[in-house]
Structure formats: C-alpha cells, structure tokens
Amino acid sequence: MAESHGTPAKGTGAHTEADGGHGGGFPPFESSTFASQLVSLVIAFVALYVIVSRFALPRVESVIDARQNAIEGDLAAAQKFKDESDAALKAYETELASARTRAQAIGNETREKLNAAAEAERKTLEDQLAAKLAAAEKQIASTREAAMSNVRGIAADAAGAIVQRLTGVLPDSKAVSSAVDASLKG
Amino acid sequence: MKIDPIHQFNIEPLFTIGQIGKHTIAFTNSSLYMFLSVAVISLLMIGGMAGRQLVPGRLQSIAEISYEFVASTIRSTAGSEGMKFFPLIFSLFMFICISNLIGIIPYTFTVSSHIIVTAALAFLVFFTVLIYGLYKNGFKFFKIFVPSGVPIYILPLVMFIEILSFFLRPVSHSVRLFANMLAGHIALKVFAGFVAMLGVSLGALGWVGGVLPLALTVALTALELLVAFLQAYVFAILTCIYLNDAIHPGH
Numbered sequence: 177m178a179e180s181h182g183t184p185a186k187g188t189g190a191h192t193e194a195d196g197g198h199g200g201g202f203p204p205f206e207s208s209t210f211a212s213q214l215v216s217l218v219i220a221f222v223a224l225y226v227i228v229s230r231f232a233l234p235r236v237e238s239v240i241d242a243r244q245n246a247i248e249g250d251l252a253a254a255q256k257f258k259d260e261s262d263a264a265l266k267a268y269e270t271e272l273a274s275a276r277t278r279a280q281a282i283g284n285e286t287r288e289k290l291n292a293a294a295e296a297e298r299k300t301l302e303d304q305l306a307a308k309l310a311a312a313e314k315q316i317a318s319t320r321e322a323a324m325s326n327v328r329g330i331a332a333d334a335a336g337a338i339v340q341r342l343t344g345v346l347p348d349s350k351a352v353s354s355a356v357d358a359s360l361k362g
Numbered sequence: 363m364k365i366d367p368i369h370q371f372n373i374e375p376l377f378t379i380g381q382i383g384k385h386t387i388a389f390t391n392s393s394l395y396m397f398l399s400v401a402v403i404s405l406l407m408i409g410g411m412a413g414r415q416l417v418p419g420r421l422q423s424i425a426e427i428s429y430e431f432v433a434s435t436i437r438s439t440a441g442s443e444g445m446k447f448f449p450l451i452f453s454l455f456m457f458i459c460i461s462n463l464i465g466i467i468p469y470t471f472t473v474s475s476h477i478i479v480t481a482a483l484a485f486l487v488f489f490t491v492l493i494y495g496l497y498k499n500g501f502k503f504f505k506i507f508v509p510s511g512v513p514i515y516i517l518p519l520v521m522f523i524e525i526l527s528f529f530l531r532p533v534s535h536s537v538r539l540f541a542n543m544l545a546g547h548i549a550l551k552v553f554a555g556f557v558a559m560l561g562v563s564l565g566a567l568g569w570v571g572g573v574l575p576l577a578l579t580v581a582l583t584a585l586e587l588l589v590a591f592l593q594a595y596v597f598a599i600l601t602c603i604y605l606n607d608a609i610h611p612g613h
Contacts, residue, residue, distance in 0.1 A: 223400055
C-alpha cells in the first residue's frame with residue numbers, strides 16, 4: 177500500500193480511487209493515509225495555536241477590557257455627576273431655606289419699624305391734638321367767662337331797669353348786683 | 363449513479379510533499395479543509411476584531427461570544443487556574459467546531475470524521491494533562507486514582523477502575539467525536555441518496571415519494587448543525603475536566 181502511495185501523484189490518486197471508492201477499505205481506518213493527515217494536522221493545529229495565542233485572544237481580550245473600562249469609567253462619571261447634582265440640589269435647598277428665613281426676618285423688621293413709626297406719628301398727632309384741644313378748651317372757658325361776666329352786667333342793668341320801670345325808683349346798684357349773683361348761682 | 367455513503371470520507375491526495383521513512387506525506391483534501399478551518403478561524407478572530415469597536419458589529423460579536431463562551435466554560439470547570447490553557451482549549455474548540463460546520467456543507471470534507479485526527483487531538487489533551495499534572499504536583503498527581511473517603515477494603519478495586527478509566531480517556535474522548543461525525547454524515551448521505559434513488563428508479567411516483575426522505579434530510583442537517591457545535595463543546599468541556607484533574611488532583 178505504502179509503495180503504491182509512494183509513486184507520483186497520478187498513481188496515488190488511482191490507488192485511492194481503487195481502494196476507497198467501491199467496497200474497498202473503510203477510509204477512516206486506511207492506515208496509509210494516517211501519516212499525511214497527522215503531518216497536516218500538526219502543522220495546521222500549531223499554526224492555529226500560534227495565531228490564537230499570539231494574535232487573536234490578546235486582541236479580543238484588549239477590546240473586552242477596553243469596553244469594561246469604558247463602561248466602568250462612564251458609570252463612575254455618571255455617579256460623579258449624580259453626586260454633583262445632589263450636592264447642588266442640597267445647596268439650592270439650604271440657600272432657599274436661608275433666603276426664606278432672611279426674607280421673613282426682613283419682613284418682620286420692616287413691619288416692626290413701620291409699626292413703630294406709625295405709633296410715633298400717632299402719638300405726636302395725638303399730643304398735638306391734645307394740645308390743640310386743651311388750648312381750645314381754655315379759649316372756650318375764657319370766652320365763656322367773659323361772656324358770663326358780660327351776662328352779669330347785662331342782667332344787673334336789665335334788673336335795675338325793670339325795677340325802675342316797675343317801681344319808679346332806681347334801685348341800689350349793689351343790691352341789684354348781689355341779687356343777680358344769687359340768681360345766677362341758683 | 364451509485365450511491366456510496368462512505369465515499370465522502372475518502373482521503374484524496376492533492377499533491378505529494380515529501381517522505382518520512384516509509385510514509386509518503388501528501389497534501390490531501392483533509393489537509394485542505396484543516397487549513398481552511400484555520401483560515402476561517404483566523405479571519406473570524408482577527409478580521410472580526412479589526413474594528414476594535416466599543417459596540418461590536420456582527421463578526422466582532424461572534425468573535426467575542428466565542429471568546430467569552432470558552433473562557434466561561436474553563437472558569438466554571440477548571441477554575442481560574444485553568445485559564446493557563448485558554449489558548450489550547452480555544453484552539454481545540456474552534457478547530458473542531460469550525461471544521462465540523464464546514465463539513466456540513468455538501469461536497470465538503472469533514473476533518474473530524476477520521477479517527478486519526480480525533481485521536482491525535484485526544485492524545486494531545488491526554489499528554490498535556492499527564493505532563494502538566496506530574497510537573498505541577500509531582501507524585502501528588504497520583505491522588506486522582508485514590509478517591510478520599512473510600513473504605514480500605516474496596517480501595518484496590520476503585521483504584522483499578524480509576525486507573526483504567528484514566529487511560530481509556532483518550533479512547534472515549536476521540537471515538538465520541540469521530541463516531542458522531544461519521545454516523546451523522548453517513549445518515550445524511552443515506553437519506554439524501556434515497557431521494558435520488560427513488561426518483562431514478564420509480565420515475566414521477568418516486569419523485570413524489572422522495573419528499574419524505576428529503577424532509578428527513580433537512581431535519582438531519584439541522585440536527586447535524588447542533589451535533590457539530592455540541593461535539594466541539596463536549597470535546598472542550600471534557601478537556602477542561604481532565605485539566606482540572608491535573609490542576610487540582612485529589613477529588
């Protein structure tokens with residue numbers, strides 16, 4: 177078998193055809209083909225191993241690692257941004273709260289100030305009014321006094337005149353004035 | 363037309379390379395398909411990754427999925443120490459898987475349908491396990507033959523079975539792949555042959571009757587696609603399990 181295999185390609189082909197084609201040996205158990213297959217397998221498999229271990233796998237690994245790193249980096253960046261936005265939100269809220277209290281304080285202060293000013297104004301106005309009232313009252317009193325004293329004179333004159341008309345006698349002015357005083361008092 | 367389901371396994375020398383001793387070394391159709399498989403794998407793994415895209419395209423996805431698939435298989439069976447053998451297991455898996463898939467295409471040749479090829483790969487694994495196991499663990503490696511927790515009076519029997527099964531590993535490892543590919547391709551050829559035979563011998567009636575074996579051929583082709591991948595996976599995972607013995611001897 178090996179001899180016929182050893183002859184040039186034409187002879188080898190004829191041999192295989194005759195041998196394996198029709199009812200010959202079972203090709204997988206044809207031991208004359210083993211050496212050729214083994215040599216090819218060794219060359220092919222070693223080539224494959226070298227290609228896979230030197231080029232293919234490191235390349236795939238680097239790409240997968242790069243992707244992993246990119247994903248982790250992106251996640252970290254996202255976390256950082258989230259933290260930043262959380263901090264900004266917190267700062268905004270504290271700022272808002274302090275602004276609110278400040279606004280309240282300013283409002284209160286303004287209200288108090290305005291109240292105080294209004295109170296003071298009211299007081300001065302009241303004082304002024306009171307002073308005016310007092311002055312007016314005084315004037316009324318003096319006017320009344322004056323009027324009263326005039327009334328007395330007029331009353332005394334009238335009483336004297338009445339008495340003279342009735343009696344024909346001019347009454348004593350002293351007696352008239354005391355009588356007028358008495359009646360005014362009553 | 364004579365239908366011979368065995369013809370597809372013929373080794374046809376394409377040209378002679380040289381001579382080793384009494385053996386003539388020829389570049390055969392088997393060699394052609396071996397190198398074709400290597401070329402397809404290289405194209406997939408290097409050409410597919412050429413883009414180095416962050417979001418992978420189709421070819422890059424296939425390359426990355428193969429990588430992750432084999433890597434996770436090793437990690438789950440042999441642990442992270444098994445990653446030392448990642449290139450070897452990846453080469454084995456891809457070589458068997460791609461050559462099997464190419465072999466399903468009609469008129470092609472299936473590399474792993476020859477016992478010499480599967481046996482060579484199985485012995486490669488066997489000696490890798492043996493040499494690495496002895497190199498790493500010394501005599502502790504032989505603890506794989508002595509399971510712990512076995513009563514002393516049945517220990518010799520268990521040891522005998524363990525040793526026998528250890529040395530039968532390359533046989534079962536290689537014959538499983540070889541027989542699966544051989545039987546699948548023969549069945550495929552026989553059913554496909556029925557279609558032509560019925561048509562030639564019975565005329566129009568035969569062509570109608572040929573629908574049934576044709577449907578079976580289609581179904582068998584689908585099954586063979588599954589088997590092509592599954593046998594590559596089984597070969598790879600058994601390699602991982604055997605390597606696990608070398609890495610962690612003692613059950």
